[in-house]
Amino acid sequence: MDTLAVEVVAVDTLNPLIRRCTLRAADGAALPGFTAGAHVRVQVTLPDGRSDWRHYSLVCTTPATDTTAPQPHYTIAVRREDAGRGGSRWMHGLQAGQRITIEPPKNDFPLGTHAAHAVLVAGGIGITPLASMAAARRAAGLPVRLVYAGRSRGLMAFLPELQDLLGDALQVHADEERGAPLDVAALLDACGADDQLYVCGPRVMLDAVLAAAAARGWPRERVHFELFTTPVAAAGDQPIELVLAQSGQQFTVPADQSILDCLIAHGCDPLFDCQRGECGVCSTAVIEGTPDHRDAVLSDAEKASGKVIQICVSRARSARLVLDL
Numbered sequence: 001m002d003t004l005a006v007e008v009v010a011v012d013t014l015n016p017l018i019r020r021c022t023l024r025a026a027d028g029a030a031l032p033g034f035t036a037g038a039h040v041r042v043q044v045t046l047p048d049g050r051s052d053w054r055h056y057s058l059v060c061t062t063p064a065t066d067t068t069a070p071q072p073h074y075t076i077a078v079r080r081e082d083a084g085r086g087g088s089r090w091m092h093g094l095q096a097g098q099r100i101t102i103e104p105p106k107n108d109f110p111l112g113t114h115a116a117h118a119v120l121v122a123g124g125i126g127i128t129p130l131a132s133m134a135a136a137r138r139a140a141g142l143p144v145r146l147v148y149a150g151r152s153r154g155l156m157a158f159l160p161e162l163q164d165l166l167g168d169a170l171q172v173h174a175d176e177e178r179g180a181p182l183d184v185a186a187l188l189d190a191c192g193a194d195d196q197l198y199v200c201g202p203r204v205m206l207d208a209v210l211a212a213a214a215a216r217g218w219p220r221e222r223v224h225f226e227l228f229t230t231p232v233a234a235a236g237d238q239p240i241e242l243v244l245a246q247s248g249q250q251f252t253v254p255a256d257q258s259i260l261d262c263l264i265a266h267g268c269d270p271l272f273d274c275q276r277g278e279c280g281v282c283s284t285a286v287i288e289g290t291p292d293h294r295d296a297v298l299s300d301a302e303k304a305s306g307k308v309i310q311i312c313v314s315r316a317r318s319a320r321l322v323l324d325l
C-alpha cells in the first residue's frame, strides 16, 4: 500500500477524551478525495518503540464540501484509550508541525444512495464516520436521521456542527441524562420498513442492534456497521499454544497479543484487513482446539461449529489451538 507523508496542522481538544487532528500533505499538494465512511490508517509508535497502524475515520460535517474531490486537508478525531496498547495515547501527543505517515483513504463502510432513510446510530467516538455520512446524505438531498449516544454530552464530539447540519434529525442520547443506555429495541421499532441502519460504536451497542434486528426478522443487509474499538485483552486471557498445521510452526501467543499479530511478528504473512473482527478476511480454519469468538462476522451457527476463527480478534478457550495455516 502507498503511504502519504502528512503534517499535523492543528490539534484541538474537543473534550477530556477526544482530540481533533487536522492533517495536510507534507509537500503541500492536495490529498486524495474520499467518500463518506472512509478511513485512513495512521502509523503510530507504541510505548515499546514498535510501529503500528491505527485506523481513523475522515470527518466532514459540512454538506457544501465535496469530499470526493482532492482535499486541502483531512480531519480525524481520536479518543484516548487508556486501556489500549498506546496508539491513541501517542496520537494525543501529536503537535502542530509534526510529520507523520498515513495510508490513502479506504472505505469499508460505504453509504448507500437509497431513497429510504439512512438511520445512523453512533456510540461515542463512533460518530466520526457517521458525521460524514450525515453530511453526504444532506448534500445529496436524501433522508437521514442520526441517533448519537454517549455517556454524557460533555464527552461527545461535534455536537454543535451536527445540530447545525441536522436540526430535528439529530437525536442525542446521553446516558447520564436518561439514566439508561439507548433503547435499541424502540429505535428499531421506530424505523420505516425500508430504512437502512448504519451503526458505529462499541461492541456492546453493535451486538444489541444486531440482536434486535435479528429478533425482528430484518435481513442482515439492512444493518451496515463498523466497530469502533481496537481489540484489547479481556480479563482472564491466557497465552495460547499455537500450532500451524501446514508449516509445522509453533508459537506461544501472549495474553496481550492477538493471534494475527503473533503470526506477523514471527514473519508469517496471513491475510487480514480490518483487524477488528468485522471484515472476514482473516478467517482461518480450526483443526483442533476451542475458539473464543470475539468477531462480528461469523453467524451463531459458525461460531458454535468451532471450525473457523477470525484470528485478528478471537482467542482460544483451550490452551492449544491448531490452525490450517
Ligand code: FES
Pocket (backbone or CB within 6 Å): 271, 272, 273, 274, 275, 276, 277, 278, 279, 280, 281, 282, 283, 295, 297, 310, 311, 312, 313
Ligand atoms: S482482519 Fe477483518 S475480521 Fe480479521
